[in-house]
Amino acid sequence: MPRRRKIYEGKAKVLFEGPEPGTIVQHFKDDVTAFNNQKHDIITGKGVLNNRISEYLMMRLGEVGIPTHFVRRLNMREQLVREVEIIPVEVVVRNVAAGSICKRFGLEEGSSLPRSIVEYYYKSDDLGDPLISEEHITAFGWASPAEIDDMLSLSLRINDFLTGLFLGIGLRLIDFKLEYGRLYQDDQVRVVLADEITPDGCRLWDTETNEIMDKDRFRRDLGGVAEAYQEVARRLGITPEAGQQDIKGPVTIQ
Numbered sequence: 294m295p296r297r298r299k300i301y302e303g304k305a306k307v308l309f310e311g312p313e314p315g316t317i318v319q320h321f322k323d324d325v326t327a328f329n330n331q332k333h334d335i336i337t338g339k340g341v342l343n344n345r346i347s348e349y350l351m352m353r354l355g356e357v358g359i360p361t362h363f364v365r366r367l368n369m370r371e372q373l374v375r376e377v378e379i380i381p382v383e384v385v386v387r388n389v390a391a392g393s394i395c396k397r398f399g400l401e402e403g404s405s406l407p408r409s410i411v412e413y414y415y416k417s418d419d420l421g422d423p424l425i426s427e428e429h430i431t432a433f434g435w436a437s438p439a440e441i442d443d444m445l446s447l448s449l450r451i452n453d454f455l456t457g458l459f460l461g462i463g464l465r466l467i468d469f470k471l472e473y474g475r476l477y478q479d480d481q482v483r484v485v486l487a488d489e490i491t492p493d494g495c496r497l498w499d500t501e502t503n504e505i506m507d508k509d510r511f512r513r514d515l516g517g518v519a520e521a522y523q524e525v526a527r528r529l530g531i532t533p534e535a536g537q538q539d540i541k542g543p544v545t546i547q
């Protein structure tokens with residue numbers, strides 16, 4: 294195989310130049326980090342699971358009309374995506390209080406929120422991803438008002454869809470982080486969902502037992518990280534061993 298040009302290496306993924314112009318290969322690593330890189334480990338098999346999980350969720354979102362950068366999975370660890378200009382804003386949607394919002398407002402973890410809350414963070418490792426408002430986004434030119442509208446409405450639609458999808462397999466979607474990009478196509482530019490949707494960037498709790506099935510297992514040294522991700526994949530009806538044609542769809546929890 295010819296050597297590929299590495300474009301960027303992040304904490305959990307490497308991006309390579311894709312086979313055609315305007316495409317990128319996303320390679321999912323087994324690295325797991327938390328607390329802005331202060332905690333780091335390798336969870337064998339995590340990259341394979343996340344590649345599968347993100348493929349599945351992006352495809353399902355595409356089917357219901359959410360524009361995404363996803364093209365197709367290439368192999369166990371890699372997927373082909375459209376090249377986009379990443380908007381440097383992380384969009385967090387919260388359904389239940391957990392993580393940083395508990396500290397910020399003195400809320401009890403697991404307490405319900407009056408409604409789903411959308412927050413924006415500036416994507417900057419150096420600054421530790423500070424919480425920002427729409428004012429900061431427009432004043433500093435990170436995104437236009439129209440792009441903020443698109444990110445907000447897409448994020449709420451994604452939340453509705455994913456909340457239902459996960460409930461059907463016995464998981465509560467507590468909160469999650471999304472990233473968007475600008476896709477330049479035929480003299481037009483539009484906002485599409487980019488990056489990944491995996492248990493690295495979501496909180497998922499078992500509806501029956503409240504067991505944590507996401508990266509908090511790593512953040513809190515609970516162990517069983519790969520097992521939890523594997524269980525999420527199993528309930529989604531996907532397993533790393535199965536081929537594309539073997540994907541059966543979600544396993545409904547009775």
Ligand code: UDP
Nearest residue numbers: 385391392393394468469470493494495496
């Ligand atoms: N999140 C993420 N990347 C970040 C920050 C947060 O994927 O850089 C996700 C995180 O996994 C959780 C949600 O966004 O599902 C909300 O995270 P929170 O603000 O509570 O921060 P945390 O407590 O995870 O540091």
